[in-house]
Amino acid sequence: MQGKNFICCFVVLIGCLSVNAQWVKQDLGTSSSLVKIYFKNDSVGFIGGADYTMFKTSDRGKTWNLQSLPASTAQSDMIVDINFPTEDIGYALPNLKSIDGGNTWDTITDFGSYSGGLYFIDELIGFTPGYKTIDGGMNWEWINLSGGSPRTDVLFINDSVGFITATYDSGIWKTTDGGNTWEIKDWGNNIRQITFASDSTGYAIGSIWEGLRKTTDQGETWVGLNVPYAFEGCITCPDNDTCYVGSYYRGIMKTVDGGQNWFVQDSTVKNISSIYCFDGNTCIAVGDSGKVYKTTNGGGPVSVGGMGEKNNEIKIFPNPFGASTTIEFDNKKNEKYSLRIYNTTGQRVRKIENIITGKIKIERENLKSGLYFFQLMNNRHSFGSGKMMIE
Secondary structure, rough: OOOOOOOOOOOOOOOOOOOOOEEEEEEEOOOOOEEEEEOOOOOOEEEEEEEEEEEEEEOOOOOOOOOOOOOOOOOOOOOOOEOOOOOEEEEOOOOEEEEOOOHHHHEOOOOOOOOOOEEEOOOEEEEEOOOOOOOOOOOOOOOOOOOEHHHEEEEEOOOOOEEEEEOOOOEEEEEEOOOOOEEEEEEEOEEEEEEEEEOOOOOEOOOOOOEEEEEEEOOOOOOOOOOOOOOOOOEOOOOOEEEEEEEEHHHHHHHOOOOOOEEEEOOOOEEEEEEEEEOOOOOOEEEEEEEEEEEEEEEEEOOEEEEOOOEEEEEOOOOEEEEEEEEEEEHHHHHHHHEEEEEOOEEEEEEEEEEEEOOOEEEEEOOOOEEEEEEEEEEEEEEEEEEEEOO
């Protein structure tokens, strides 16, 4: 720390406090847009993209090798999704199949879907958002939904329970009998991708203004999350509370509290189309023009994002501090607030609820020396955010 500066008062801007993020760029030697990253186990993974491009790694993404693929016979030359129901048998949308763990690939019947979404329950039964096969991709039958077009993604969380997302006239469909019948569960428009962090908790991301939806009851009901930014892109969630969003315009964003608050990790990493996480800290993101980024520390330091549109004055003193510090803000109406404190990896380390005065005393207690971010919330909306230093 340079010197010992005590900051008595500062104005907190509702927005982002940027610090150095740690998504490291990898060079695959291609300029083709990369659309999907998928790992069949903890070591072996694949990246698919434009120009019938596929890369494979056997060392958890440290190195990537360009795959030799047969000439494209599909209407699209974009590999938009990859799925392995077993270690040996895998499929790639729009029309590729491997029987040797992804070492070689052959063309099969066109899957009939080009926008993304591919999931096989076993080596024979598989789905795209619009079609189903029961013979390992040799033949495909249209999935008849009353509405739900165009369709965008498909995901199964077990052999029976699965989901299809669609845009415009319907949102999220659910099956509980292995895809034999489907029922509409959410009418959110322009849902683009769905992911589940566990058997019960899932997230669905929409177009720019549709935002983000969440379920905690295995997709029976969905609620919209009050996100601070216009979301559009991809989402992956290594656990119920931790999610990463790759945005086309905003950069990579992260939540560590189930979507209540979001941190802009790197606003320069844009046009991200797919993210895969091994755990909450180790993730790989891919995007246009051959972009590949990897983090091994949860994206490194984060930025604090707020949800408001105007500035609010928050005083924090002393700052830096040793044993304790005090936060003051305008709360003449004695409204109820909550305060959340995060470390530089985005982990929430302190939460204070039911604040009804305009003054909060924060004791250091077990917090280590270093930089922290805080966010003051009022009815789940951000009143203000800032940073503090513990000596």
